[in-house]
């Protein structure tokens with residue numbers, strides 16, 4: 396007996412240790428993204444990359460018929476009576492149930508403040524008034540890593556909801572990691588509204604949906620239960636979107652020590668599913684962290700390459716521009732020299748540069764002067780105009796070629812490289828460490 400207790404205690408200790416390691420990993424990942432100075436969100440933004448920080452918990456939505464036992468399941472999971480339960484229509488709005496430091500209830504607006512991801516809920520008319528959060532200090536099972544979303548019981552007929560319940564559930568489904576659909580054997584197991592919503596949710600998120608036959612202890616004998624199950628599955632399969640082979644619908648009920656039942660209870664499998672989803676989320680978060688680091692690093696490489704190319708382009712543009720400007724200035728000067736050598740007064744030349752230099756200049760220019768004198772006056776004018784136009788063209792082209800591309804300031808370039816270095820030498824090793832810690836929970840040390 397004492398051995399058994401010891402074993403269970405050991406299991407509990409290791410379970411809570413596991414929870415705390417996983418909790419730590421998700422929190423650490425979150426802070427690697429949201430750090431006000433060097434968080435990946437800020438670094439990404441400075442590189443024009445939109446990064447969303449990972450969530451610290453998974454979201455599990457419970458939906459289904461009125462009185463199917465949704466709220467009771469949450470109370471059972473967290474081992475605290477936070478949600479009202481009963482045969483009347485108990486849950487009339489949407490409640491987020493989450494673990495926190497202090498037992499508290501929050502209103503709709505406070506809820507949206509706490510869950511910015513869900514802010515767009517306020518666009519659905521009337522929902523905010525029927526939205527609230529219950530914070531519980533419970534740390535039972537994996538509750539520290541789960542946010543449950545309890546939804547209003549679904550009924551057909553005249554029941555009027557003060558908001559568009561179908562749209563809200565569909566909208567919430569997009570942000571949930573798991574969607575539990577509860578069917579109970581007594582109530583309106585085949586409620587059309589439930590089936591309609593499930594069918595639409597299934598179009599987008601079939602991998603997130605789990606069906607359960609809840610309150611299975613109330614389904615009578617095994618044969619009755621099988622009949623109820625068959626009936627529900629048949630009804631589900633009538634919907635084209637839901638007609639799939641291998642429909643799984645575990646039977647679950649809240650264990651009641653005062654009313655032991657011989658019916659198989661698969662409620663522990665629900666807990667295992669939640670745990671599996673948490674583990675998957677941790678792996679996804681760590682993998683995403685690696686991908687984000689890689690992208691940041693390659694964006695910095697890209698920015699540096701663009702800057703290097705721009706600098707090289709600017710250098711070449713400057714050389715080209717300067718060459719053309721020089722030509723633009725030289726052409727008229729050469730023309731003037733030619734005119735001076737061919738028809739300028741010799742005395743003026745001698746006075747300007749001395750007799751020897753004037754002689755040398757004239758004989759140096761002799762070949763072109765000979766050519767110039769061969770050309771008749773009219774064509775000389777044409778040549779003159781062409782040279783002047785060419786000079787103007789060179790000057791215009793030099794401005795065009797000399798256009799430079801923007802480059803990074805030395806300080807910005809240094810900051811970019813620093814960010815890359817930070818991501819590669821700090822964030823990535825940290826992610827590696829977190830991965831090892833995560834794996835250490837299930838794999839022996841020498842396998843790592």
Ligand SMILES: Nc1nc2c(ncn2[C@@H]2O[C@H](COP(=O)(O)OP(=O)(O)OP(=O)(O)O)[C@@H](O)[C@H]2O)c(=O)[nH]1
Pocket residue numbers: 460461462463464465466467468479480481482483484485486487546547548549609610611612613647648649650
């Ligand atoms: N026998 C049995 N009764 C249950 C079980 N789960 C819930 N109940 C009872 O069923 C009734 C309805 O349960 P709730 O948890 O309020 O159901 P709900 O789906 O939240 O209902 P709404 O909020 O009205 O949609 C309550 O009286 C519960 O005590 C179960 O597993 N077995």
Ligand SMILES: [Mg+2]
Pocket residue numbers: 465466467478479480485486545548
């Ligand atoms: Mg309820």
